[in-house]
Amino acid sequence: xxxxxxxLPEYRALKQVHGFLKMVRTPExxxxxxxxxxxxxxxxAAILFSDILVIPEAMGQPYSFRDKGGIAMEFRLDSPEAIxxxxxxxxxxxxxxxxxxxRLICREVGDxxxxxxxxxxxxxxATYMVEGGSSADFKHLxxxxxxDRENFEALMERITAAVIRLLLLQIEAGVDAVQIFDSWGxxxxxxxxxxxxxxxxxxxxxxxxxxxPVIVFAKNMSHHADALVATGARALSIDASVNLPELRRLVxxxxxxxxxxxxxxxxxxxxxxxxxxxxFLSSMRGARGHIMNLGHGITPQARPESVEALLNxxxxxx
Numbered sequence: 001x002x003x004x005x006x007x008l009p010e011y012r013a014l015k016q017v018h019g020f021l022k023m024v025r026t027p028e029x030x031x032x033x034x035x036x037x038x039x040x041x042x043x044x045a046a047i048l049f050s051d052i053l054v055i056p057e058a059m060g061q062p063y064s065f066r067d068k069g070g071i072a073m074e075f076r077l078d079s080p081e082a083i084x085x086x087x088x089x090x091x092x093x094x095x096x097x098x099x100x101x102x103r104l105i106c107r108e109v110g111d112x113x114x115x116x117x118x119x120x121x122x123x124x125x126a127t128y129m130v131e132g133g134s135s136a137d138f139k140h141l142x143x144x145x146x147x148d149r150e151n152f153e154a155l156m157e158r159i160t161a162a163v164i165r166l167l168l169l170q171i172e173a174g175v176d177a178v179q180i181f182d183s184w185g186x187x188x189x190x191x192x193x194x195x196x197x198x199x200x201x202x203x204x205x206x207x208x209x210x211x212x213p214v215i216v217f218a219k220n221m222s223h224h225a226d227a228l229v230a231t232g233a234r235a236l237s238i239d240a241s242v243n244l245p246e247l248r249r250l251v252x253x254x255x256x257x258x259x260x261x262x263x264x265x266x267x268x269x270x271x272x273x274x275x276x277x278x279x280f281l282s283s284m285r286g287a288r289g290h291i292m293n294l295g296h297g298i299t300p301q302a303r304p305e306s307v308e309a310l311l312n313x314x315x316x317x318x
Contacts, residue, residue, distance in 0.1 A: 006300035007266075007307070010036050020065065024051050027100035034105050038113065040304065041311045045114035046105055048170070050098060052120030052181060055162045056129050058094040059086040066133070076132030076140070083155045088162035092169055102173035114177065117170035121182035121218075122159040122204075123197035130155070138187045145196060160200045164207045177213035179237065180204065186220040198227055205232040215258055219296070222247060229255050240295025244280075248287045256289035261310070263294045266302035270309035277313040 006012055011033060015023065023029040033049040053063040053071065062074040077083055098117075106115055128134070130141040144152045167178050180201055188196040197218075205214050216228055217237035225247065228236055235256035238244055244260050251257060261280055265273050284290050292314050298307070 005298050005302075007298055007302035007304065008036055008040075009304075020051075023049065024054065025097050027097050027104055030097075030101040031104040031108065034101070035108055038109070041308060042315050043113070043311065045116050045176075046109050047116045048098070048102060048105065048118065048175070050101070050118070052118070052125060052183075053128060054095055054098065055091065055119065055125055055159065055166060056086075058091045058166075059088055059158065059162055060090075061086070061129055063128070063133075070134035071128055072133040073128055077130045077155065078140075080151050080154070083151055083158065086155075086158045086162075088158050088165060091162045091165040095166055095169060098166065099169050099173040102170055102175055106174040115175045116177050116179060117167065117173075117175035118179040118181060119163045119166050119170075121180050121185065121197060122156050122163060122200040123188065124182055124184045125159050125163075126155060127184045127187065129159075138184065142187075145192070156200050160203055163204050167204065167208060171209065171212060177215060177234075178208075179215040179217060180233075182216065182218040182221070185218040190224075193221070193224060194227060198224075198231055201233075202231040215256075217258075225251055235289075235291065237293065238295065242295075244290075245283045245287065248284070248290070253288050256291055257287075258291035258293045260293070260295035263296045263299055263302075266294075266298060266306045266310065268303075268306060270303075270306050273306045273309045274313050277310050278317065281314065281317045 014033065018029055023033055030049045034046050037043060038046055056073065057063055064072050066072045102115065102117065109115060127138050127141055130144060131138060170178060182197055182201065185193065185197050201216060208214065213234045215235040215237050216231060216233040218228055219239045220241060221228065222238055222242045225236065229251060233255065235258050236251065238247060238257055238259035240260050240262040242260060244257060248257055261277060265276050
């Protein structure tokens, strides 16, 4: 999960000067934000500082942040003509700054740390693009799926092509693994999850170099574990609602599991974090293919000293 964020005072200071979007689009600033957590904590990997919405922006649909929170797209995809105007072929040129940032990050960390890239899943990106921003019900995108399958698939083909181009750009620039965030997969009716989302993720993974490490995060969708494994993912990132030791016994050992400590714990005093982390690691003792992580992103209210307690507990666990 993303390591940088509003919980770090040095991040808040940088954002106050430059703003989020400028930091994403400026390789030197994105590198600085990526490296901030590594200067504080014994982390194994640097996670590229970016945003999943760089893809719609690169295709011609800019985004911003609403004053009271949430995402706002500059316009909503509300017609076949708007879908046809999207330009996935422009992604490598328009997102060249992403590759530049990765090369700078790789130069800084050398061989000591892994570097991870990421992208949103086509379905998750489409929820913002068709709804016009953050949404509570995703009804416009669902209407498109159920009433105009041809244009739904035309949209998903364009987004899928864009995601492939971005991930290939990241791989060429030097990342060691990538993660695909299907953050809104749970909005799909279960019977249609594969057609709405998973088939597009599968297409993306098939287009990447064979056996390249791809992690898939599908929040609240672990009951579709078999279908998620079938996408070709090398690892599944699991949210905190799941009993990870039980899931480990159900998922093939050839697929790693990442997660899934409760993020809110990092808002609590270090002794609580230490105890809960130790108990969680003990529950996973002996399990093969486990990547220790949170069940979701670090909250803005996380305490730096509690993050330190988490990581020191992991490093010192026997």
